Amino acid sequence: MLLDTARAMRVLQWLKEGHVSDVALRQGLWGEVSDRVRRLVREREQQAQASEKRLQAFLAALQASPNGLVLLDARGRIEWFNQTAAAHFGFDVQRDLFQHFVNLVRDPGFATYYASGDFSRPVVMPGREHTPARPVRLSVHLHPYAEGRQLLLSRDVTQFEQADAMRRDFVANVSHEIRTPLTVLAGFVETLQSLPLDEAQRSRYLDLMAQQSQRMETLVNDLLVLSRLEGSPLPSEAEWVGVPRLLHYLENEARALSTVLSESGVPGHQFTFDITQNLDISGAHSELQSAMSNLINNSVRYTPNGGELRVQWRLDDHGRAEFTVTDTGPGIAPEHIPRLTERFYRVDRSRSRDTGGTGLGLAIVKHVAQRHGAELKIESTLGKGSRFVLVFPAARVRTRLDD
Numbered sequence: 001m002l003l004d005t006a007r008a009m010r011v012l013q014w015l016k017e018g019h020v021s022d023v024a025l026r027q028g029l030w031g032e033v034s035d036r037v038r039r040l041v042r043e044r045e046q047q048a049q050a051s052e053k054r055l056q057a058f059l060a061a062l063q064a065s066p067n068g069l070v071l072l073d074a075r076g077r078i079e080w081f082n083q084t085a086a087a088h089f090g091f092d093v094q095r096d097l098f099q100h101f102v103n104l105v106r107d108p109g110f111a112t113y114y115a116s117g118d119f120s121r122p123v124v125m126p127g128r129e130h131t132p133a134r135p136v137r138l139s140v141h142l143h144p145y146a147e148g149r150q151l152l153l154s155r156d157v158t159q160f161e162q163a164d165a166m167r168r169d170f171v172a173n174v175s176h177e178i179r180t181p182l183t184v185l186a187g188f189v190e191t192l193q194s195l196p197l198d199e200a201q202r203s204r205y206l207d208l209m210a211q212q213s214q215r216m217e218t219l220v221n222d223l224l225v226l227s228r229l230e231g232s233p234l235p236s237e238a239e240w241v242g243v244p245r246l247l248h249y250l251e252n253e254a255r256a257l258s259t260v261l262s263e264s265g266v267p268g269h270q271f272t273f274d275i276t277q278n279l280d281i282s283g284a285h286s287e288l289q290s291a292m293s294n295l296i297n298n299s300v301r302y303t304p305n306g307g308e309l310r311v312q313w314r315l316d317d318h319g320r321a322e323f324t325v326t327d328t329g330p331g332i333a334p335e336h337i338p339r340l341t342e343r344f345y346r347v348d349r350s351r352s353r354d355t356g357g358t359g360l361g362l363a364i365v366k367h368v369a370q371r372h373g374a375e376l377k378i379e380s381t382l383g384k385g386s387r388f389v390l391v392f393p394a395a396r397v398r399t400r401l402d403d
Protein backbone atom coordinates (compact mmCIF):
# COMPACT_ATOMS: atom_id res chain seq x y z
CA MET A 1 0.00 0.00 0.00
CA LEU A 2 2.75 2.37 1.11
CA LEU A 3 4.81 1.61 -1.94
CA ASP A 4 1.77 2.09 -4.14
CA THR A 5 0.98 5.46 -2.49
CA ALA A 6 4.62 6.54 -2.87
CA ARG A 7 4.50 5.71 -6.59
CA ALA A 8 1.17 7.50 -6.99
CA MET A 9 2.67 10.56 -5.22
CA ARG A 10 5.64 10.47 -7.57
CA VAL A 11 3.38 10.37 -10.63
CA LEU A 12 1.28 13.20 -9.18
CA GLN A 13 4.40 15.30 -8.53
CA TRP A 14 5.59 14.53 -12.07
CA LEU A 15 2.26 15.73 -13.47
CA LYS A 16 2.34 18.88 -11.32
CA GLU A 17 5.84 19.81 -12.46
CA GLY A 18 4.71 19.39 -16.01
CA HIS A 19 7.95 17.81 -17.28
CA VAL A 20 5.96 15.18 -19.07
CA SER A 21 8.65 14.41 -21.59
CA ASP A 22 10.74 12.84 -18.78
CA VAL A 23 9.60 9.47 -17.66
CA ALA A 24 8.19 9.36 -14.09
CA LEU A 25 8.24 5.61 -13.59
CA ARG A 26 9.17 2.77 -15.79
CA GLN A 27 7.47 -0.17 -14.16
CA GLY A 28 4.20 -1.33 -12.76
CA LEU A 29 0.72 0.04 -13.07
CA TRP A 30 1.86 3.63 -12.29
CA GLY A 31 4.61 3.26 -14.85
CA GLU A 32 1.97 2.36 -17.41
CA VAL A 33 -0.25 5.28 -16.31
CA SER A 34 2.60 7.78 -16.60
CA ASP A 35 3.59 6.36 -19.99
CA ARG A 36 0.02 6.72 -21.32
CA VAL A 37 -0.22 10.26 -20.02
CA ARG A 38 3.13 11.09 -21.60
CA ARG A 39 2.03 9.68 -24.98
CA LEU A 40 -1.30 11.48 -24.79
CA VAL A 41 0.39 14.80 -24.02
CA ARG A 42 2.89 14.32 -26.83
CA GLU A 43 0.09 13.59 -29.31
CA ARG A 44 -1.74 16.75 -28.19
CA GLU A 45 1.44 18.75 -28.54
CA GLN A 46 1.94 17.46 -32.07
CA GLN A 47 -1.66 18.26 -32.94
CA ALA A 48 -1.28 21.78 -31.54
CA GLN A 49 1.91 22.27 -33.56
CA ALA A 50 0.19 21.06 -36.73
CA SER A 51 -2.75 23.40 -36.08
CA GLU A 52 -0.38 26.31 -35.48
CA LYS A 53 1.44 25.49 -38.73
CA ARG A 54 -1.85 25.38 -40.62
CA LEU A 55 -2.88 28.69 -39.09
CA GLN A 56 0.43 30.28 -40.09
CA ALA A 57 0.10 28.94 -43.66
CA PHE A 58 -3.44 30.28 -43.78
CA LEU A 59 -2.37 33.72 -42.53
CA ALA A 60 0.52 33.74 -45.02
CA ALA A 61 -1.99 33.08 -47.82
CA LEU A 62 -4.16 35.96 -46.57
CA GLN A 63 -1.05 38.14 -46.44
CA ALA A 64 -0.32 37.33 -50.05
CA SER A 65 -3.79 38.44 -51.15
CA PRO A 66 -3.74 41.43 -53.52
CA ASN A 67 -6.81 42.66 -51.65
CA GLY A 68 -6.73 44.29 -48.25
CA LEU A 69 -8.26 42.14 -45.48
CA VAL A 70 -9.22 43.34 -42.01
CA LEU A 71 -10.93 41.20 -39.34
CA LEU A 72 -13.19 43.19 -37.03
CA ASP A 73 -14.64 41.90 -33.77
CA ALA A 74 -18.30 42.34 -32.78
CA ARG A 75 -17.54 45.87 -31.52
CA GLY A 76 -15.81 46.94 -34.72
CA ARG A 77 -12.28 46.68 -33.32
CA ILE A 78 -9.42 45.52 -35.52
CA GLU A 79 -8.33 41.96 -34.67
CA TRP A 80 -6.03 41.33 -37.60
CA PHE A 81 -5.11 42.87 -40.98
CA ASN A 82 -2.85 41.97 -43.87
CA GLN A 83 -0.05 44.06 -45.43
CA THR A 84 -2.22 45.25 -48.29
CA ALA A 85 -4.79 46.64 -45.84
CA ALA A 86 -1.95 48.25 -43.88
CA ALA A 87 -0.85 50.01 -47.08
CA HIS A 88 -4.42 50.95 -48.07
CA PHE A 89 -5.31 52.49 -44.70
CA GLY A 90 -1.88 53.32 -43.27
CA PHE A 91 -2.26 50.87 -40.35
CA ASP A 92 0.54 49.87 -38.02
CA VAL A 93 0.47 46.52 -36.14
CA GLN A 94 1.89 47.93 -32.90
CA ARG A 95 -0.30 50.99 -32.84
CA ASP A 96 -3.59 50.05 -34.42
CA LEU A 97 -4.55 46.51 -33.38
CA PHE A 98 -7.71 46.48 -31.22
CA GLN A 99 -8.55 50.06 -32.20
CA HIS A 100 -12.00 50.84 -33.58
CA PHE A 101 -11.81 50.80 -37.38
CA VAL A 102 -14.12 53.83 -37.72
CA ASN A 103 -11.87 55.87 -35.41
CA LEU A 104 -8.89 55.25 -37.67
CA VAL A 105 -10.52 55.53 -41.10
CA ARG A 106 -12.31 58.84 -40.95
CA ASP A 107 -13.94 59.07 -44.35
CA PRO A 108 -17.50 60.49 -44.33
CA GLY A 109 -18.59 58.14 -47.13
CA PHE A 110 -17.35 55.13 -45.20
CA ALA A 111 -18.88 56.41 -41.93
CA THR A 112 -22.31 56.64 -43.59
CA TYR A 113 -21.87 53.19 -45.12
CA TYR A 114 -20.83 51.68 -41.76
CA ALA A 115 -23.71 53.34 -39.90
CA SER A 116 -26.29 52.26 -42.50
CA GLY A 117 -25.78 48.57 -41.72
CA ASP A 118 -26.51 47.74 -45.38
CA PHE A 119 -23.41 45.97 -46.65
CA SER A 120 -24.88 44.47 -49.82
CA ARG A 121 -22.56 46.69 -51.94
CA PRO A 122 -19.08 48.11 -51.52
CA VAL A 123 -18.37 51.79 -50.94
CA VAL A 124 -15.61 53.69 -52.79
CA MET A 125 -13.37 56.02 -50.80
CA PRO A 126 -9.94 57.68 -51.11
CA GLY A 127 -6.98 55.62 -49.92
CA ARG A 128 -4.43 56.75 -47.35
CA GLU A 129 -1.95 57.91 -50.03
CA HIS A 130 -4.58 59.80 -52.02
CA THR A 131 -3.68 63.27 -53.31
CA PRO A 132 -5.46 65.25 -56.04
CA ALA A 133 -2.40 64.88 -58.28
CA ARG A 134 -2.05 61.13 -57.63
CA PRO A 135 -5.48 59.76 -56.80
CA VAL A 136 -5.85 56.43 -54.99
CA ARG A 137 -9.38 55.05 -54.84
CA LEU A 138 -10.39 52.07 -52.74
CA SER A 139 -13.48 49.93 -52.97
CA VAL A 140 -14.29 48.79 -49.42
CA HIS A 141 -16.80 46.02 -48.69
CA LEU A 142 -17.90 44.68 -45.30
CA HIS A 143 -18.95 41.04 -45.00
CA PRO A 144 -20.54 40.02 -41.66
CA TYR A 145 -19.63 36.54 -40.43
CA ALA A 146 -19.78 34.54 -37.17
CA GLU A 147 -21.12 36.22 -34.01
CA GLY A 148 -21.28 39.80 -35.20
CA ARG A 149 -17.72 39.75 -36.52
CA GLN A 150 -16.96 41.36 -39.84
CA LEU A 151 -14.50 40.80 -42.65
CA LEU A 152 -13.54 44.03 -44.39
CA LEU A 153 -12.25 43.70 -47.94
CA SER A 154 -10.46 46.60 -49.66
CA ARG A 155 -9.51 46.73 -53.34
CA ASP A 156 -7.51 49.39 -55.22
CA VAL A 157 -9.81 50.51 -58.04
CA THR A 158 -7.81 53.57 -59.13
CA GLN A 159 -6.79 52.16 -62.51
CA PHE A 160 -10.22 50.73 -63.14
CA GLU A 161 -11.85 54.11 -62.42
CA GLN A 162 -9.30 55.91 -64.59
CA ALA A 163 -9.88 53.50 -67.47
CA ASP A 164 -13.61 53.98 -67.06
CA ALA A 165 -13.23 57.78 -67.10
CA MET A 166 -11.02 57.53 -70.21
CA ARG A 167 -13.59 55.37 -71.94
CA ARG A 168 -16.36 57.87 -71.12
CA ASP A 169 -14.21 60.81 -72.33
CA PHE A 170 -13.41 58.91 -75.50
CA VAL A 171 -17.05 58.19 -76.29
CA ALA A 172 -17.95 61.84 -75.57
CA ASN A 173 -15.10 63.06 -77.81
CA VAL A 174 -16.01 60.75 -80.68
CA SER A 175 -19.67 61.78 -80.46
CA HIS A 176 -18.68 65.44 -80.47
CA GLU A 177 -16.31 65.01 -83.42
CA ILE A 178 -18.99 63.26 -85.46
CA ARG A 179 -21.82 65.53 -84.44
CA THR A 180 -20.14 68.70 -85.72
CA PRO A 181 -19.81 67.68 -89.40
CA LEU A 182 -23.14 65.89 -89.19
CA THR A 183 -24.90 69.08 -88.05
CA VAL A 184 -23.27 71.06 -90.85
CA LEU A 185 -24.24 68.38 -93.38
CA ALA A 186 -27.84 68.31 -92.16
CA GLY A 187 -27.97 72.11 -92.47
CA PHE A 188 -26.85 71.96 -96.10
CA VAL A 189 -29.35 69.22 -96.91
CA GLU A 190 -32.12 71.38 -95.49
CA THR A 191 -30.93 74.37 -97.50
CA LEU A 192 -30.85 72.33 -100.71
CA GLN A 193 -34.34 71.03 -100.01
CA SER A 194 -35.96 74.32 -99.11
CA LEU A 195 -34.25 77.03 -101.16
CA PRO A 196 -34.41 77.49 -104.94
CA LEU A 197 -30.69 77.58 -105.81
CA ASP A 198 -28.97 78.18 -109.10
CA GLU A 199 -26.48 75.69 -110.49
CA ALA A 200 -23.38 77.48 -109.13
CA GLN A 201 -24.81 77.68 -105.60
CA ARG A 202 -25.86 74.04 -105.70
CA SER A 203 -22.44 72.98 -106.76
CA ARG A 204 -20.80 75.06 -103.97
CA TYR A 205 -23.08 73.50 -101.36
CA LEU A 206 -22.39 70.03 -102.65
CA ASP A 207 -18.63 70.69 -102.44
CA LEU A 208 -19.00 71.77 -98.82
CA MET A 209 -21.10 68.70 -98.08
CA ALA A 210 -18.48 66.47 -99.66
CA GLN A 211 -15.86 68.09 -97.40
CA GLN A 212 -17.88 67.32 -94.29
CA SER A 213 -18.52 63.73 -95.24
CA GLN A 214 -14.82 63.37 -96.08
CA ARG A 215 -14.03 64.63 -92.57
CA MET A 216 -16.31 62.02 -91.02
CA GLU A 217 -14.80 59.31 -93.16
CA THR A 218 -11.25 60.27 -92.12
CA LEU A 219 -12.30 60.21 -88.49
CA VAL A 220 -13.95 56.80 -88.79
CA ASN A 221 -10.88 55.47 -90.62
CA ASP A 222 -8.55 56.69 -87.85
CA LEU A 223 -10.84 55.16 -85.23
CA LEU A 224 -10.75 51.85 -87.07
CA VAL A 225 -6.94 52.00 -87.27
CA LEU A 226 -6.77 52.58 -83.51
CA SER A 227 -9.19 49.79 -82.69
CA ARG A 228 -7.30 47.41 -84.98
CA LEU A 229 -4.03 48.36 -83.24
CA GLU A 230 -5.59 47.59 -79.89
CA GLY A 231 -7.16 44.33 -80.92
CA SER A 232 -4.55 42.63 -83.08
CA PRO A 233 -1.54 40.50 -82.09
CA LEU A 234 1.87 42.18 -81.90
CA PRO A 235 3.62 42.72 -85.28
CA SER A 236 5.82 39.87 -86.40
CA GLU A 237 9.60 40.08 -86.11
CA ALA A 238 10.02 37.87 -89.14
CA GLU A 239 8.15 39.93 -91.71
CA TRP A 240 10.35 42.50 -93.49
CA VAL A 241 9.06 45.87 -94.58
CA GLY A 242 10.88 47.65 -97.41
CA VAL A 243 10.92 51.09 -95.80
CA PRO A 244 12.72 52.94 -98.68
CA ARG A 245 10.00 51.85 -101.09
CA LEU A 246 7.31 52.83 -98.62
CA LEU A 247 8.93 56.25 -98.15
CA HIS A 248 9.03 56.76 -101.91
CA TYR A 249 5.27 56.26 -101.95
CA LEU A 250 4.83 58.60 -98.94
CA GLU A 251 6.97 61.26 -100.65
CA ASN A 252 4.53 61.34 -103.58
CA GLU A 253 1.63 61.49 -101.15
CA ALA A 254 3.25 64.39 -99.25
CA ARG A 255 3.91 66.37 -102.44
CA ALA A 256 0.30 65.84 -103.52
CA LEU A 257 -1.00 67.03 -100.13
CA SER A 258 1.31 70.05 -100.24
CA THR A 259 -0.03 70.90 -103.71
CA VAL A 260 -3.65 70.65 -102.54
CA LEU A 261 -2.97 72.83 -99.49
CA SER A 262 -1.02 75.47 -101.44
CA GLU A 263 -3.98 75.91 -103.83
CA SER A 264 -1.50 76.98 -106.51
CA GLY A 265 -1.12 73.77 -108.49
CA VAL A 266 2.43 73.16 -107.24
CA PRO A 267 3.75 71.94 -103.86
CA GLY A 268 3.95 74.74 -101.29
CA HIS A 269 6.90 73.20 -99.45
CA GLN A 270 10.46 72.32 -100.18
CA PHE A 271 11.08 68.60 -99.57
CA THR A 272 14.29 66.69 -98.84
CA PHE A 273 14.06 62.90 -98.57
CA ASP A 274 17.35 61.50 -97.31
CA ILE A 275 16.83 57.74 -97.39
CA THR A 276 19.27 54.87 -96.74
CA GLN A 277 18.22 52.62 -99.59
CA ASN A 278 19.14 49.20 -98.20
CA LEU A 279 17.72 49.67 -94.69
CA ASP A 280 14.64 47.59 -93.78
CA ILE A 281 12.91 46.75 -90.54
CA SER A 282 10.65 43.93 -89.47
CA GLY A 283 7.07 44.66 -88.52
CA ALA A 284 3.63 45.32 -89.91
CA HIS A 285 3.63 47.21 -93.23
CA SER A 286 0.22 48.85 -92.81
CA GLU A 287 1.04 50.05 -89.28
CA LEU A 288 4.40 51.51 -90.26
CA GLN A 289 2.83 53.21 -93.26
CA SER A 290 0.17 54.69 -91.01
CA ALA A 291 2.70 56.00 -88.45
CA MET A 292 5.18 57.41 -90.97
CA SER A 293 2.52 59.00 -93.14
CA ASN A 294 0.91 60.63 -90.08
CA LEU A 295 4.22 62.25 -89.12
CA ILE A 296 5.04 63.41 -92.65
CA ASN A 297 1.51 64.66 -93.36
CA ASN A 298 1.39 66.53 -90.01
CA SER A 299 4.53 68.43 -90.98
CA VAL A 300 3.02 69.25 -94.38
CA ARG A 301 -0.25 70.35 -92.80
CA TYR A 302 1.20 72.48 -90.01
CA THR A 303 4.09 74.08 -91.91
CA PRO A 304 2.96 77.17 -93.81
CA ASN A 305 3.63 77.55 -97.52
CA GLY A 306 7.26 78.14 -98.32
CA GLY A 307 8.44 76.01 -95.38
CA GLU A 308 10.96 73.18 -95.56
CA LEU A 309 10.51 69.52 -94.73
CA ARG A 310 13.23 66.94 -94.29
CA VAL A 311 12.64 63.19 -93.97
CA GLN A 312 15.56 60.95 -92.96
CA TRP A 313 15.85 57.18 -92.77
CA ARG A 314 19.19 55.99 -91.46
CA LEU A 315 21.07 53.65 -89.17
CA ASP A 316 22.31 55.24 -85.94
CA ASP A 317 25.59 54.50 -84.11
CA HIS A 318 23.95 51.75 -82.04
CA GLY A 319 22.57 49.79 -85.00
CA ARG A 320 19.06 51.17 -84.52
CA ALA A 321 16.99 52.52 -87.40
CA GLU A 322 15.96 56.14 -87.11
CA PHE A 323 13.06 57.76 -88.94
CA THR A 324 13.09 61.55 -88.60
CA VAL A 325 10.74 64.23 -89.88
CA THR A 326 11.96 67.81 -89.42
CA ASP A 327 9.96 70.87 -90.41
CA THR A 328 10.24 74.65 -90.25
CA GLY A 329 6.63 74.99 -89.07
CA PRO A 330 5.18 76.93 -86.13
CA GLY A 331 6.70 74.64 -83.48
CA ILE A 332 4.94 73.47 -80.31
CA ALA A 333 5.18 75.03 -76.84
CA PRO A 334 6.89 72.69 -74.31
CA GLU A 335 3.81 72.34 -72.07
CA HIS A 336 1.87 70.70 -74.92
CA ILE A 337 4.51 68.17 -75.94
CA PRO A 338 3.83 65.49 -73.26
CA ARG A 339 0.12 65.53 -74.16
CA LEU A 340 0.33 65.41 -77.97
CA THR A 341 -0.13 61.65 -78.16
CA GLU A 342 -3.39 61.72 -76.17
CA ARG A 343 -6.43 61.00 -78.26
CA PHE A 344 -8.07 64.18 -79.59
CA TYR A 345 -5.47 66.45 -78.03
CA ARG A 346 -4.77 69.41 -80.31
CA VAL A 347 -2.72 72.54 -79.75
CA ASP A 348 -4.64 74.53 -82.31
CA ARG A 349 -8.10 73.14 -82.87
CA SER A 350 -9.05 75.22 -85.90
CA ARG A 351 -5.72 74.66 -87.71
CA SER A 352 -6.11 70.93 -87.15
CA ARG A 353 -9.66 70.92 -88.53
CA ASP A 354 -8.89 73.22 -91.46
CA THR A 355 -6.28 70.79 -92.72
CA GLY A 356 -8.35 67.65 -92.18
CA GLY A 357 -6.93 66.60 -88.78
CA THR A 358 -8.73 64.19 -86.49
CA GLY A 359 -6.62 64.65 -83.35
CA LEU A 360 -5.83 60.92 -83.50
CA GLY A 361 -2.70 60.96 -85.67
CA LEU A 362 -0.05 61.06 -82.96
CA ALA A 363 -2.03 58.61 -80.79
CA ILE A 364 -1.77 56.17 -83.71
CA VAL A 365 1.97 56.89 -84.13
CA LYS A 366 2.63 56.24 -80.44
CA HIS A 367 0.66 53.00 -80.50
CA VAL A 368 2.49 51.71 -83.58
CA ALA A 369 5.83 52.70 -82.02
CA GLN A 370 5.05 50.79 -78.82
CA ARG A 371 3.98 47.71 -80.76
CA HIS A 372 7.31 47.72 -82.62
CA GLY A 373 9.41 48.35 -79.50
CA ALA A 374 10.26 51.78 -80.93
CA GLU A 375 10.59 55.11 -79.18
CA LEU A 376 8.84 58.31 -80.29
CA LYS A 377 10.81 61.49 -79.57
CA ILE A 378 9.36 64.95 -80.10
CA GLU A 379 11.55 68.05 -80.07
CA SER A 380 10.21 71.46 -80.94
CA THR A 381 10.97 75.16 -80.65
CA LEU A 382 8.16 77.69 -80.93
CA GLY A 383 8.51 79.75 -84.07
CA LYS A 384 11.30 77.56 -85.46
CA GLY A 385 9.92 74.12 -86.17
CA SER A 386 9.58 70.57 -84.94
CA ARG A 387 11.34 67.24 -85.17
CA PHE A 388 9.60 63.89 -84.72
CA VAL A 389 11.82 60.81 -84.42
CA LEU A 390 10.96 57.11 -84.35
CA VAL A 391 13.84 54.93 -83.15
CA PHE A 392 13.46 51.23 -83.97
CA PRO A 393 15.44 48.67 -81.94
CA ALA A 394 18.48 47.00 -83.55
CA ALA A 395 16.73 43.62 -83.26
CA ARG A 396 14.24 44.72 -85.94
CA VAL A 397 16.84 46.14 -88.34
CA ARG A 398 18.20 44.54 -91.54
CA THR A 399 20.69 46.03 -93.99
CA ARG A 400 20.25 44.47 -97.42
CA LEU A 401 23.45 43.68 -99.33
CA ASP A 402 21.93 43.79 -102.81
CA ASP A 403 22.07 47.57 -103.29
Ligand code: ADP
Binds near residue numbers: 294298327341347356
Ligand atom coordinates in the same frame (compact mmCIF):
# COMPACT_ATOMS: atom_id res chain seq x y z
P1 ADP B 1 -4.26 66.30 -85.72
O1 ADP B 1 -5.12 65.41 -86.51
O2 ADP B 1 -4.99 67.40 -85.02
O3 ADP B 1 -3.08 66.78 -86.50
P2 ADP B 1 -2.35 64.72 -84.25
O4 ADP B 1 -2.56 63.72 -83.17
O5 ADP B 1 -1.69 64.27 -85.49
O6 ADP B 1 -3.74 65.38 -84.53
O7 ADP B 1 -1.48 65.90 -83.64
C1 ADP B 1 -1.85 66.46 -82.40
C2 ADP B 1 -1.52 67.94 -82.35
O8 ADP B 1 -0.09 68.12 -82.38
C3 ADP B 1 -1.99 68.72 -83.57
O9 ADP B 1 -3.34 69.13 -83.41
C4 ADP B 1 -1.04 69.88 -83.62
O10 ADP B 1 -1.49 70.88 -82.75
C5 ADP B 1 0.25 69.30 -83.06
N1 ADP B 1 1.22 68.94 -84.13
C6 ADP B 1 1.42 67.72 -84.66
N2 ADP B 1 2.40 67.76 -85.59
C7 ADP B 1 2.83 69.03 -85.64
C8 ADP B 1 3.84 69.70 -86.39
N3 ADP B 1 4.60 69.05 -87.30
N4 ADP B 1 4.01 71.03 -86.17
C9 ADP B 1 3.26 71.68 -85.25
N5 ADP B 1 2.31 71.11 -84.51
C10 ADP B 1 2.08 69.80 -84.70
